Amino acid sequence: MWTWEDIARDCLRDAVIATAPPLVVDAFNRVERLLGRDWMLARLHSDVGGPLIASSSVLGIVSTGRQLCALEDVKNADNLITRLRENDRAARSELAAAFLCLGASRQVEIEFAVPVVVNPNGPPKVPDFRLRAPNETWTYVEVTAPETSKLQQATKRTIERLVSYLDLMPMNSSIEVLLRRDPDDEDLAVLDQEIAKLALSGVSARKDLPELALVLANQTAPADVAISDHGESSEPSLISTAAIVDIDGGVAKAAKHIVVQIPFMDDRAELFLRTEAKQLPHDHPGVVMIDLTGVPAPPDKWEALIRRRLQPTIHTRVSAVCLFSAGHISTAQGDAVEFQVKPICNPNARCRAPDWVVENLRNVRL
Secondary structure: OOOHHHHHHHHHOOOOEOOOHHHHHHHHHHHHHHHOHHHHHHHHEOOOOOEOOOHHHHHHHHHHHHHHHHHOOOOOOHHHHHHHHOOOHHHHHHHHHHHHHHOOOOOOEEEEOOOEOOOOOOOOEOOOEEEEOOOOOOEEEEEEOOOOOHHHHHHHHHHHHHHHHHHHOOOOEEEEEEEOOOOOHHHHHHHHHHHHHHHHHOOOEEEEEOOOEEEEEOOOOOOOOOOOOOOOOOOOEEEEEEEEEEEEOOEEEEEEEEEEEEEOOOOHHHHHHHHHHOOOOOOOOEEEEEEOOOOOOOHHHHHHHHHHHOOOOOOOOOOEEEEEEEEEEEEOOEEEEEEEEEEEEOOOOOOOOOHHHHHHHHOOOO
């Protein structure tokens, strides 16, 4: 059994977290009971065996332990627990989704991976879990988590190439490149010439390359990096910046920087709805949970895309979509884990999502 003294001495040391000691101890012991001490120690120690002594390691255990409350006394959670022990990415998302849906209530019944007939002429589907309050029908939940797609990897390679132009730029210059689409090799050759020409000009300039990019030279002071769409599309973008500052005697003598923005939004929002909705029955409430942890596009952009796809004639079996993500934050009381959760109710759904599920999602407390 873990004690607060053990955790403070061996894991936290000088780090400070916002979670109260009794809750930390409870979470640590729950994780050990369900996932095992080896699983925990792998997260609390580095590759060379020394303690990581970082609040993030402890917070990871605490967050997992708090979420595992959703599996307490659940008869058919064994498979999910096994997958959590194996560090399955989808299992972590499913656990978080179940925790968020349940909220603080322990009167709600929850079952994982229960087959349901969606099409009488086809095989049964297996939503990730279902839940219901007393005297209510089941609500079925499908969970998905965007992985780093091939498109995202290709986009990053393009950004890295453009950012590398910084080495060729003269000091006391700045460049912003706002791409309107993914460039091919011919496009990149054009950008090579334009960036070099504008950077060497030494004057403030704006070059519009129709349908390809907007290139801005010396519109901001070198190393004074500011992100702006300059009136361009506000679609989700991947953004990278790089700067070089020449310091003499502690004083910046010269500098240069480059900012590259490239739209990044493939058709995953529609793909997720189309794929996950197929797992939901027609005659029960159905919720699609999308784990956006680590996804570059901000939640508000995903929300706009999702809302546009909840139409009267499509995705009507989806009662609600919930976008969620988790991350570490600093507070006055110490470091903490925070969930960002956005439930989106479908006004065109055949079955309405239960009010208590939506309220739990709107009032998350970890």
